[in-house]
Amino acid sequence: MAEPEQNPEHFLELIRRSKRGKFKIYIGMSAGVGKTYRMLQEMQVLYKNGVDIKIGYIETHNRKETSDLLVGLPEIPRRKLFYKGKELEEMDLQAIINLHPEIVLVDELAHSNIEGSKNEKRWQDVMDILEAGINVISAVNIQHIESLNKEIKEITGIEVTERIPDKVLYAADEVVNIDLTADELIARLKEGKIYDKAKIETALQNFFKVEKILQLREFALREVTMQVERKIETEVPRNIAVRHEKFLACISSNDENAKMIIRKTARLAAYYNSKWFVLYVQTNRENADNIGLALQRHLINNFKTATELGAEVIKVKSENIAKAIMETAEQKEVTTICIGKPHLSLYRIIVSTSIFNQLLKKMSASDIDLIILS
Numbered sequence: 001m002a003e004p005e006q007n008p009e010h011f012l013e014l015i016r017r018s019k020r021g022k023f024k025i026y027i028g029m030s031a032g033v034g035k036t037y038r039m040l041q042e043m044q045v046l047y048k049n050g051v052d053i054k055i056g057y058i059e060t061h062n063r064k065e066t067s068d069l070l071v072g073l074p075e076i077p078r079r080k081l082f083y084k085g086k087e088l089e090e091m092d093l094q095a096i097i098n099l100h101p102e103i104v105l106v107d108e109l110a111h112s113n114i115e116g117s118k119n120e121k122r123w124q125d126v127m128d129i130l131e132a133g134i135n136v137i138s139a140v141n142i143q144h145i146e147s148l149n150k151e152i153k154e155i156t157g158i159e160v161t162e163r164i165p166d167k168v169l170y171a172a173d174e175v176v177n178i179d180l181t182a183d184e185l186i187a188r189l190k191e192g193k194i195y196d197k198a199k200i201e202t203a204l205q206n207f208f209k210v211e212k213i214l215q216l217r218e219f220a221l222r223e224v225t226m227q228v229e230r231k232i233e234t235e236v237p238r239n240i241a242v243r244h245e246k247f248l249a250c251i252s253s254n255d256e257n258a259k260m261i262i263r264k265t266a267r268l269a270a271y272y273n274s275k276w277f278v279l280y281v282q283t284n285r286e287n288a289d290n291i292g293l294a295l296q297r298h299l300i301n302n303f304k305t306a307t308e309l310g311a312e313v314i315k316v317k318s319e320n321i322a323k324a325i326m327e328t329a330e331q332k333e334v335t336t337i338c339i340g341k342p343h344l345s346l347y348r349i350i351v352s353t354s355i356f357n358q359l360l361k362k363m364s365a366s367d368i369d370l371i372i373l374s
Contacts, residue, residue: 019133020130020131020133021129021130021131021132021133021134021135021136022135022136022173022174023126023130023135023136023138023171023172023173023174024135024136024137024138024172024173024174024175024176025109025138025139025140025169025172025174025175025176026038026039026137026138026139026140026176026178027139027140027141027142027169027175027176027177027178027220027223027224028139028141028142028177028178028179028220029141029142029179029180029185029213029216029217029219029220030141030142030143030185030207030208030213030216031061031141031194032185032188032189032193032194032195033178033179033180033185034178034180035139035140035141035178036058036059036060036061036063036066036107036139037063037065037066037069038176038178039105039107039137039138039139040058040066040069040070040073040105041069042137043055043069043073043103043105043137044069044072044073046103047072047073047074051102051103052101052102052103053073053074053101053102053103053104053105054074054075054076054096054099054101054103054104054105055070055073055074055075055076055104055105056076056091056092056096056104056105056106056129057078057091057105057106057107057108057122058070058075058105058107059107059108061194063193063194065193076091076092076095076096076099076104077092077095078090078091078092079091079092079095081114081116081117083114083115083116088114090113090114090117091106091122091125093117093118093119093125093128093129094118096129096134097128097129097132097134100132100133100134101134102134102135103134103135103136103137104129104134104135104136104137105136105137105138106122106125106126106129106136106137106138107138107139108122108139109122109123109126109138109139109140109144109164109168110122110123110140110141110144110162110163110164111162112161112162113125121164123164123165123168126138126168127168127171130171140164142216142219142220142223143156143158143160143216144160144162144163144164145163145164145166145169145219145223146163146164146165146166146263146266146305146308146309147166147263147264147266147267147270147309148219148263148267149163149263150259150260150263151219152216152219155212155215155216156206156207156212156216157206158207165308165309165310166266166270166309166310167308167309167310169223169227170230170270170273170310172227175223175224175227176224177220177221177223177224179217179220179221182210182213182214182217183210185208185213186204186208186210186213189203189204189208190204226270226271229271229273230270230273244274244275244335245269245272245274245335245336246274246275246276246277246332246333246334246335246336247265247268247269247272247274247275247276247277247334247335247336247337247338248276248277248278248279248325248328248329248332248334248336248337248338249261249262249265249276249277249278249279249306249311249338250279250281250325250337250338250339250340251278251279251280251302252280252281252286253280253286253291253295253296253298253299254340255295255298255299255302257340258298258299258302259302259305260340260373261338261339261340261373262278262302262305262306262309262311263305263309264338264373265278265311265338265373266306266309266310266311268336268338268371269310269311275312276310276311276312277311277312277313277314277328277332277334278302278303278306278311278312278313278314279314279315279316279324279325279328280299280303280313280314280315280316281316281317281318281321281324281325282315282316282317282318283317283318283319283321284319314328314332316328325337329368334368335367335368335369336368336369336370336371337368337369337370337371338371338373339370339371339372339373340372340373340374341372341373341374
């Protein structure tokens with residue numbers, strides 16, 4: 001049977017993908033697991049086999065065994081910038097694009113660029129390199145993934161400020177987990193292979209505790225599993241029709257709860273490799289004249305976070321929140337609606353309306369699931 005005709009946009013997308021560089025990410029549960037070491041090992045093998053490779057940016061952290069692997073590998077000189085009276089170095093994005101090697105290594109994917117650079121973040125530089133048709137090998141720690149920010153802070157007690165949107169991982173053609181047991185990682189730390197000896201004891205008392213390492217390790221393993229499932233979903237032919245999940249995250253101007261709902265829905269969408277939306281229903285009580293500037297600013301930031309995590313943000317003005325949710329779910333063919341747990345103001349507004357039961361009935365008739373996040 002002939003395949004259905006594809007539209008011109010689909011054809012253009014296929015052309016774009018064919019010209020885009022391939023993207024490989026090494027991911028690990030923490031510093032010191034050996035991501036940079038493994039990348040350099042791979043680059044040495046490629047170089048010895050005649051592949052046109054270049055080091056775009058590398059950070060060895062003065063680890064001898066890692067630095068030794070740099071010998072013989074061609075490296076693109078970094079560009080020098082003056083910032084606040086100091087001469088600093090950054091990866092030279094334009095030089096990489098001009099030289100156009102077959103493969104470039106770009107370390108420290110979550111790095112924030114110096115003010116005055118073309119892009120704010122290094123992951124954005126990598127997207128530019130890929131669009132130029134250059135293949136990229138890079139690395140990142142699991143604690144730098146945007147949607148895991150809150151969980152990471154709860155585990156480690158540290159607010160990670162340099163983060164990458166989940167969509168960067170989803171853009172990767174291959175994600176490789178560099179895995180060590182907690183005991184192996186702690187042994188490397190004690191041997192001085194991760195930090196200077198003066199920092200070892202402090203690290204053991206803080207980040208490098210077995211219970212913390214195990215939780216971070218679980219996150220890293222889960223991320224790679226999700227990546228494999230995404231590839232199966234998109235690349236393995238299916239002979240039977242499957243339900244394509246679509247998630248709708250419903251938020252209010254309550255900043256902390258909105259952040260939680262957005263991040264948890266992002267993880268669900270990532271797991272199912274599905275499209276998702278963030279819906280904000282603005283009632284008269286929440287228009288610009290009735291809520292403070294701080295709340296407005298938080299709301300805008302949450303929209304930005306949702307967009308970076310891959311969501312389509314929908315803003316609707318209505319006095320009937322439940323009806324707006326139902327109509328949006330129907331229009332976007334949503335399969336799962338995500339809201340906050342019962343004590344949230346959004347939930348109270350919904351259940352206080354007579355249309356809530358109608359919403360539940362409509363969801364049931366349309367085979368829509370409801371998830372209450374906490």
